[in-house]
Amino acid sequence: MVGLGIIWPLLPVLAVQFGATGLVLGVIIASYNISRTLLSPWVGRFSDRLGRKNFILMGLALYSVVSFAYVMADSSEMLIAVRLAHGMASLLVLPICMALAGDIAPKGQLGSYLGTVNMALMADLGLGPSLGGVLFEHFGMHSAFYGMGTLSIFAGGLVLFLLPPDRESGAV
Numbered sequence: 001m002v003g004l005g006i007i008w009p010l011l012p013v014l015a016v017q018f019g020a021t022g023l024v025l026g027v028i029i030a031s032y033n034i035s036r037t038l039l040s041p042w043v044g045r046f047s048d049r050l051g052r053k054n055f056i057l058m059g060l061a062l063y064s065v066v067s068f069a070y071v072m073a074d075s076s077e078m079l080i081a082v083r084l085a086h087g088m089a090s091l092l093v094l095p096i097c098m099a100l101a102g103d104i105a106p107k108g109q110l111g112s113y114l115g116t117v118n119m120a121l122m123a124d125l126g127l128g129p130s131l132g133g134v135l136f137e138h139f140g141m142h143s144a145f146y147g148m149g150t151l152s153i154f155a156g157g158l159v160l161f162l163l164p165p166d167r168e169s170g171a172v
Contacts (some may be wrong), residue, residue, distance in 0.1 A: 003063065004090065005128015010136055010144050011079075020076045031080045035087035035095030043091050044099070051166040052100040053159065059092025060156035067149030071142045094121065103166075132169065 014024045047055040066089050069082045098117055105113035135143040 001015040003067065003128070003151045005126070006135065006144045006148050007128075008125075008149075009129045009132055010141060013136075014070075014073075014141065015076060015079060016040045018074070018076045018079060020079075024076045024160035028079050028083055031083035032087040032090070033072060036091045039088055039091055040095065044095060047096050047099060052103065053058050053097050053163050053166055055092050055096045056100070056159050057156055057162070059089050059096065060159065062092065063152035064149045064156070065089075067145050067152060070145040070148075126167035 011029060012025060015028050020028060043055070062085065066082060066086045069085065070079075073079045073082050098114060101113040101117050102110060131147070132144040135147050
């Protein structure tokens with residue numbers, strides 16, 4: 001999730017480069033959460049049936065694609081579409097990781113496991129914007145989006161090789 005934090009402070013800068021007004025900037029920012037809100041019930045239900053690991057891997061793969069789509073965006077409308085896809089990718093990762101923590105937590109330790117997942121998210125939101133600012137300042141706007149994609153690929157590798165198969169579904 002560090003990638004999300006990396007690009008947050010850069011989105012308004014990018015949107016203004018495309019000529020976004022205040023309303024359009026608001027829609028660009030909101031698009032991420034709109035897609036998460038609309039798709040949440042279905043994604044959660046399908047992850048219960050098809051396996052958490054598969055959904056996390058799909059989400060991280062989509063995150064990587066979305067990272068590069070930001071670089072290709074050339075209008076506010078395209079940025080809205082990328083943000084909608086970004087929200088969906090995020091939905092395939094974070095809530096599913098929380099559900100996975102619930103699946104694997106030993107009896108009486110659910111709070112501790114969820115606290116650890118939340119700590120990782122908050123660390124992202126604390127460190128990511130600073131990292132994005134450094135990347136932007138030293139390497140340009142696109143470097144932050146490439147950084148998000150690279151981190152997503154790295155995280156996907158960790159999930160693929162280190163996360164055991166789901167217990168209930170037997171999915172890889």
